[in-house]
Amino acid sequence: MDYQLDLGAVTRNMGPLIEGLWVTLQLTLAANVIGVIAGFGLALLTTSKLAILRWPSMLFVEFFRCTPAIVQIVWFFYCVPMIFNVFWGPVFMGIIALGLNLTAFNAEAYRASIQAVPREHLDAGIALGLSPAQRILNIVLPQALRNSVPVLLTNGIGIFQQSALVAIVGVADLMYQGKTLATATYRPIETFTIVALIYLAISYPVGQFVNWLERRQSYA
Amino acid sequence: MGMTLDFSILLRFTDALAMGLWTTIKLTLLCVVLGTSLGFVIGLLRSNGNAFIRGALGLYVELFRGTPVLIQLFWIFFCLPLILGVEFSNFVSATIALTLYMGAITSETFRASLRSVGREQMDACVALGLPRSAQILNVILPQAVLRAVPTLLSNAVSLFKESALVSAVGMADLMFIGQNISNNTARPVEVLTVVAVIYFIIAFPLTRAVTVVEQKLLRKFSV
Numbered sequence: 537m538d539y540q541l542d543l544g545a546v547t548r549n550m551g552p553l554i555e556g557l558w559v560t561l562q563l564t565l566a567a568n569v570i571g572v573i574a575g576f577g578l579a580l581l582t583t584s585k586l587a588i589l590r591w592p593s594m595l596f597v598e599f600f601r602c603t604p605a606i607v608q609i610v611w612f613f614y615c616v617p618m619i620f621n622v623f624w625g626p627v628f629m630g631i632i633a634l635g636l637n638l639t640a641f642n643a644e645a646y647r648a649s650i651q652a653v654p655r656e657h658l659d660a661g662i663a664l665g666l667s668p669a670q671r672i673l674n675i676v677l678p679q680a681l682r683n684s685v686p687v688l689l690t691n692g693i694g695i696f697q698q699s700a701l702v703a704i705v706g707v708a709d710l711m712y713q714g715k716t717l718a719t720a721t722y723r724p725i726e727t728f729t730i731v732a733l734i735y736l737a738i739s740y741p742v743g744q745f746v747n748w749l750e751r752r753q754s755y756a
Numbered sequence: 757m758g759m760t761l762d763f764s765i766l767l768r769f770t771d772a773l774a775m776g777l778w779t780t781i782k783l784t785l786l787c788v789v790l791g792t793s794l795g796f797v798i799g800l801l802r803s804n805g806n807a808f809i810r811g812a813l814g815l816y817v818e819l820f821r822g823t824p825v826l827i828q829l830f831w832i833f834f835c836l837p838l839i840l841g842v843e844f845s846n847f848v849s850a851t852i853a854l855t856l857y858m859g860a861i862t863s864e865t866f867r868a869s870l871r872s873v874g875r876e877q878m879d880a881c882v883a884l885g886l887p888r889s890a891q892i893l894n895v896i897l898p899q900a901v902l903r904a905v906p907t908l909l910s911n912a913v914s915l916f917k918e919s920a921l922v923s924a925v926g927m928a929d930l931m932f933i934g935q936n937i938s939n940n941t942a943r944p945v946e947v948l949t950v951v952a953v954i955y956f957i958i959a960f961p962l963t964r965a966v967t968v969v970e971q972k973l974l975r976k977f978s979v
Contacts, residue, residue: 602913602959603952604920607931611952614944700824704924711826724834728827736822743822 545723546730556713557734563630563709564696570635571695572688575642576680580672582643583650593643600640605698609633613705630702630709638695645687649680686750693742697735710734763946769937776933777954783850783929784916790851791858791915792908798859799866813863820860825918829853833925846927854922858915865911869904870896906970913962917955930954 546553581593600608612633617623624632653676661671703712714731718724766773802813820828832853837843844852873896881891923932934951938944 598960598963599952599956602917602963603955604917604931606920606923607934607948607952607955610931610935611944611948614938615948618945697822697824700826701921703826711824714827715830718830718834724830725838728831728835732819732823732827732831735824735827736819739822740818743818 541726542723543726543730545721546717546726549717549721552713552717553710553731553734556708556710559627559708560696560699560710562627563634563699563702563707564692566631567634567638567695567699568692570631571638571642571691574635574639575688576646576677578639578643579646579650579680580676582647597640597643600637601644605637606701606704608637609701609705612636626702626705626707630699630705630707634695634699634702637698638691641691641694642684642688645684645691646680649683650676652683653679683753686746686753689742689746689749693739693746696739696742700735761946762943763950765941765943766937766946766950769933769947772933772937773930773951773954776928776930779847779928780916780919780930783847783854783922783927784912784919786851787854787858787919788912788915790855792862792911794855794859795862795864796866798863799870802863802867803870816856817860817863820857821864825853825857826921826924828857829921829925832856846922846925850919850922850925850927854915854919857918858911861914862908862911865904865907866900869900869907872903873899902974905973906966909962909966909969913959913966916959916962920955 578593578597581589582597584590584593609630613626613629616629657675657679658671661675666674699709700711702709703715706712710731714727718727721727798813798817802810802817805813829850833846833849836849836852877895877899878891881895886895919929920931922929923935926932930951934947938947941947
């Protein structure tokens with residue numbers, strides 16, 4: 537190959553990449569806060585006895601699970617301002633779009649754990665005179681949350697990777713800064729390799745932690 | 757809301773959308789077949805091969821599972837031609853990228869299903885005096901492959917969805933054509949909604965099929 541590697545082109549320009557990484561981390565953390573909380577609420581709705589609550593919430597989950605994330609993001613960035621006549625900052629838009637996607641995936645994770653809570657526990661709650669809200673908060677939530685942790689973490693790291701999609705709609709995240717740098721320096725190999733390794737350096741340890749957690753839970 | 761929706765503008769573009777959808781389907785099917793075959797070989801090698809092969813393949817799998825698919829596509833589209841000194845067509849580059857991605861995720865599926873075949877089955881093979889080839893071909897593999905089927909199906913649905921990323925590197929798939937129409941007509945709400953619905957109409961029945969396969973087929977074979 538005639539291409540001479542020059543890592544200096546990237547290491548001299550780490551500033552923008554660090555800024556991009558910071559945006560990526562903000563997107564990931566905020567989307568996870570939304571996904572972990574709203575996902576549980578949505579899961580309760582999808583397991584509701586009332587069809588009027590169950591059907592729309594299931595449609596929401598299936599729609600996000602069965603369409604490409606890039607379509608959701610592009611749709612969100614182009615259509616939400618037009619439909620609702622609102623103009624939010626790009627990072628905030630990215631957080632909401634990724635957060636809604638994660639909410640749907642987390643709801644699926646919670647649903648399985650909620651259904652795994654033994655019937656007797658709820659009966660015991662009724663016998664003790666706990667209100668429905670108390671039963672959900674004190675009996676269902678702690679068990680569902682504990683059982684869902686590995687999948688929630690896997691989904692959370694998934695959204696970290698999916699967050700790179702916001703680069704397509706111009707949010708200045710790590711991927712976007714990488715693209716800009718690769719074009720400006722004519723150094724695609726060095727830039728894209730280093731950007732990929734930054735993503736890997738964050739998702740790999742979390743993935744290993746999930747493996748460890750799953751092994752531990754399967755012994756418990 | 758001060759806008760009126762007019763979905764009839766899409767009627768002018770049915771041919772273009774159909775062409776994009778065909779590209780998406782072609783690319784997905786090709787990469788599902790190639791990627792699953794690659795994943796099968798890698799899954800076997802990672803379960804049995806020597807330490808060096810296991811290490812190298814493990815690195816490959818973690819690299820493709822631990823980075824955004826978007827950057828994998830950028831890498832294959834912009835860096836691979838520089839390294840190899842050859843230009844590929846968009847379709848070939850996209851096929852290479854998505855096949856390598858699919859190979860990495862399905863290899864994990866195969867590895868997990870190989871592990872799920874119980875130790876006692878191997879012991880039974882030894883007790884029956886079966887040769888090593890019969891142990892693998894007639895006892896372990898049929899069970900492992902059958903158990904992998906539902907997860908492989910969801911892997912295939914994931915790939916169908918991930919394939920929309922090739923629009924970002926300029927390949928004329930369904931998403932790319934949808935975005936072009938949306939930009940040219942300034943009607944993103946109608947066009948992008950229809951594009952999303954098309955993806956949904958294909959992916960949703962497939963995800964249902966995964967559940968059916970999981971429940972019915974596997975119970976029938978009781979594995």
